[in-house]
Amino acid sequence: MNGKALISRLATILNMDARLTPSGTASRRSTDGGTEQSPVRDVCLLLGSRWVPMQFHRALVEMVVETEAELVSIVLAGEDDAPPTDGPSGRGPLAWLHARRDPDIERVDVLAQPYAPTTVVRTSTIPDGPGVELPDDVVDGVVLEADVAVQYGMGLLAGRVLDAPDRGILSFHHGDVREYRGIGFGFWEFLNGESEGGVTLQILSEEIDAGEIVAIRRTDFEGVMSLGELRRRLLETSIPLLAIGIRRLNDPEFSPRAFSEDELGDLYYASDVTTPVKVGYVYTEVVNALQALSSDGGGTSARADPRTDRRTGPAR
DSSP: OOHHHHHHHHHHHTTTOOOOSOOTTTOOOOOOOOOOOOOOEEEEEEEESEEEEEHHHHHHHHHHHHHHHHHEEEEEEEEESOOOOOOOOOSSHHHHHHHHHHHHOOEGGGGGGOOSSOEEOOOOOEEETTTTEOOOOHHHHHHHGGEEEEEESOSOOOOOGGGTTOOEEEEEEOOTTTTTTETTTTHHHHHTTTSEEEEEEEEEOOOOTOOOOEEEEEEETTTTSSHHHHHHHHHHHTTHHHHHEEEEEEEETTTTTTOOTSSSSEEEEEGGGOOHHHHHHHHHHHHHHHHHHHTSSOOOOOOOOOOOOOOOOOOO
């Protein structure tokens, strides 16, 4: 059985559904009559760890099965060991809060999958302000050879690597950039009691979450009672986006959209997670947990809303 057949069988086992048109997608068609770009075939995967969430693994499988793209190289800039263990275990307030905050995610070893290429380059990133760069020899010898790159878990990429692939570097932002940018991964949506949100597939630029948009996929947060549940919802929402993105980049009538500053959402930094914000988050989790317990006998529960007169925004 060849590699493509193995991938197809894996996709069947995972029982993945292909969603060709995500609701809420922001896109525009090319009207400038420019030169036709080359099709996306060769993909370079940029990873911070060989262990990725199951949902990202499924996104890679869909991309390989449903499009003409294939992984031709992996650049690994991280630990080459067992999957990480997240947060405290056992009992106690910290363990309880961790369980509420972070979804229980199965992690997959990308290098052990049928779609893994033979070219795997291990390297280290180079600090560049708040971001990181890749060594020139890796950029020129590996990334430059790909039509497009896909980044997951490397941090804020900067420097020459951003322009190395002909079609740029694709990356997930687990939020709708028209509403929330920067750090958080669903934190601000949860804290602000949002009823829905989205995941963005963007082409990375030097600005944080301000690159050209390939697709945005929306989801509702109905029944979500913890940050971990909301984050799992966003992860599941991201699964079809890579295949959708590759198809769109191969559509000669499609052009990624660059949003103006006025169209983009607030940009959040780690410094925005102040003590009052932390207290508000813990309060929300406790109230939601109590509401869930009280509703076990029937009825419905709604998430607590720690806001008073406005939504929580950046502390600037």
